[in-house]
Amino acid sequence: MIFDEQKHYVCLITGASRGIGREIARAAAAQGIDVAINYYSSKHEAVKLEKELQAQGLNAIAVQADVGCEKDVEKMFSLIESKLGPVNMLINNAGISLRALITETTEVQWQKVMDTNLKGPFLCCRRALPDMIGKKFGRIINIASIWGITGASYEAVYAASKGGLLAMTKSMAVELGPSGITVNAVAPGPIQTDMLQGELSMQEIQNLANEIPLGRLGFPEEIASTCVYLLSSKAAFINGQVISIDGGWKP
Numbered sequence: 206m207i208f209d210e211q212k213h214y215v216c217l218i219t220g221a222s223r224g225i226g227r228e229i230a231r232a233a234a235a236q237g238i239d240v241a242i243n244y245y246s247s248k249h250e251a252v253k254l255e256k257e258l259q260a261q262g263l264n265a266i267a268v269q270a271d272v273g274c275e276k277d278v279e280k281m282f283s284l285i286e287s288k289l290g291p292v293n294m295l296i297n298n299a300g301i302s303l304r305a306l307i308t309e310t311t312e313v314q315w316q317k318v319m320d321t322n323l324k325g326p327f328l329c330c331r332r333a334l335p336d337m338i339g340k341k342f343g344r345i346i347n348i349a350s351i352w353g354i355t356g357a358s359y360e361a362v363y364a365a366s367k368g369g370l371l372a373m374t375k376s377m378a379v380e381l382g383p384s385g386i387t388v389n390a391v392a393p394g395p396i397q398t399d400m401l402q403g404e405l406s407m408q409e410i411q412n413l414a415n416e417i418p419l420g421r422l423g424f425p426e427e428i429a430s431t432c433v434y435l436l437s438s439k440a441a442f443i444n445g446q447v448i449s450i451d452g453g454w455k456p
Contacts, residue, residue, distance in 0.1 A: 207236070207433075207434070207437035207438055207439045208236055208237065208238070208436075208437055208438060209438060210237075213239070213290060214237070214238040214239065214293060214294055214436075215238070215239045215240075215241070215285065215289045215290050215291060215292050215293055215294065216233050216238045216239065216240050216241070216292070216293075216294035216295070216296065216344075216436065217240075217241040217243060217281075217282075217285060217292045217294070217295050217296070217329070217333070218230050218233070218240060218241070218242060218243060218296045218298055219243040219272050219296070219297055219298050219299035219325065219326075219329060220243060220244070220245070220272075220298045220299030220300060221240075221242040221243055221244065221251070221254070221298065222242065222244040222247035222248075222250040222251035222254060222267075223247060223250055223398075223399055224396075224398035224399055224400065224425055225298060225348065225393065225396060225398060225425045225428045225429070226242075226243075226296075226298040226299070226348075227242075227250075227254055227425070228425040228426050228428065228429035229296055229298065229425075229428070229429040229432050229433075230242050230254060230258070230265070231254075231257075231258070231429065232426070232429040232430060232432070232433045233294075233429075233432070233433055233436065234258045234261075234263040234264070234265055235263070236433060236436075236437075237263075238294065238436070239264040239265070239289045239290070240258070240263075240264070240265045240266075241265075241266055241267075241268055241281075241285045241289060241292070242254055242255055242265060242266065242267045242268065243268055243269075243270055243272065243281065243299065244267060244268075244269055245269065245270070245271055245272075245299070248267075248269065251267035251269075252267050254267070255267040264289065266284075266285070266288050266289065268281050268284050268285060269281075272297075272299050272321060272324075272325030272326075272328060272329060273320030273321050273324050273325045273328070274328075275328055278325075278328045278329055278332055279332065282332045282333070291336040291340075292333045292336070293333075293336070293337055293340065293342055293343050293344070294343070294344045294345075294436050295329055295330065295333045295343075295344070295345045295346070296345075296346045296347075296348065296432060297325065297326035297329055297330070297345070297346070297347045297348060297370075298348040299321060299322075299325055300321060300322045300348065300350075300366075300367075301317065301318055301321045301322065302318075302360070302363050302400055302404060303317075303318050303360070303362050303363050304359045304360060304363075304404055305359060305362070306359060307361045307362070310361070310362055314362065315362050318362050318363060318366050319362075319365075319366055319369075321366075322363070322366035322367065322370065323366045323369045323370055323373070326347055326370060326373065327373065330345060330377065333345075334381070334386070337381075337384070337386050338381070338384045338386070341384055341385035342385050342386070343381070343384070343385065343386035343387070344386070344387055344435065344436045345377065345381075345386065345387070345388040345389070346388075346389055346390070346391060346432050346435050346436070347370050347371075347373070347374045347388070347389070347390045347391075348390070348391055348393070348428070348432075349367045349370050349371050349374070349390045349391065349392045349393075349447065350363070350364070350367040350392055350393060351392050351393065351394045351449060351451050351454070351456065352364040352367055353366075353367025353368040353369075353370060353371050353392060354368075354371070354392055354447070354449070355456055356368075357456070367392075370390065371390055371392070371447055374388055374389065374390040374445070374447065375445050375447075378444045378445030378446075379445065382444055382445075387435075387440070387441070387443060387444040388444065388445065389435050389440075389443060389444065389445065389446045389447070389448065390446070390447045390448070391428060391431055391432060391435075391447075391448050391450060392447050392448065392449045392450070392451075393423060393428050393449075393450050393451065394417070394423060394449065394450065394451025394452060394454045395410075395413050395414070395417065395422045395423065395451070395452075395454065396422060396423045396424065396425060396427075396428065397422045397423070397424055397425070398425060401422075410422065416454060416456075417451070417452040417453065417454045418452060418453035418454065419452035419453060421452070422452075423450060423451070423452060427450060428450055431448060431450060435448075
């Protein structure tokens with residue numbers, strides 16, 4: 206067993222109605238973890254996932270919140286605590302992209318990306334940590350991006366938000382390790398998601414796949430399996446790491 210059957214695990218996955226977040230929720234729930242499926246506007250998809258997991262006898266609830274809004278985050282955590290219990294596993298997955306030249310990026314666009322991709326994880330971590338610290342146990346995983354490591358043309362704001370998330374991950378790992386809390390980041394490369402398909406043409410996606418040594422894009426399930434491992438007792442000594450899942454791609 207990679208999870209202690211005597212412990213009660215409650216995992217909040219932000220942005221979990223679709224793509225990578227949805228697969229993380231499925232994989233975590235399959236391990237007997239109670240999951241909170243956060244969504245912002247995709248209520249139909251989130252409720253559908255909630256019902257899917259409940260039909261399998263798994264504990265799951267869908268909860269709406271804008272993770273970049275402190276009041277929403279407080280309401281979300283209070284609801285989760287009343288329905289499932291305190292959050293002791295947190296996966297900050299919610300994120301939005303922006304493809305634009307830096308000279309054509311507005312302050313409003315900058316702020317929207319930062320609120321979701323960086324402020325959101327900060328607010329969720331800050332709210333979850335007191336209970337984790339008190340109980341000397343916690344798992345935090347931040348879903349970053351390869352662009353946060355390498356940077357990317359037309360993606361400066363998005364890359365900056367993910368680079369900031371990586372810096373926060375490493376800093377929190379040092380700060381929270383003495384309290385029995387591990388903090389790691391997963392940095393996906395090109396993954397077959399709605400977000401990617403909405404940004405690139407089929408030809409661009411194929412060209413991208415051709416650049417990857419494995420000859421294909423990744424799948425959300427491959428990110429999810431890594432996250433479940435990081436949540437488990439098998440990964441108890443992994444802390445402050447950035448795990449790139451990119452098929453060997455070197456952009």
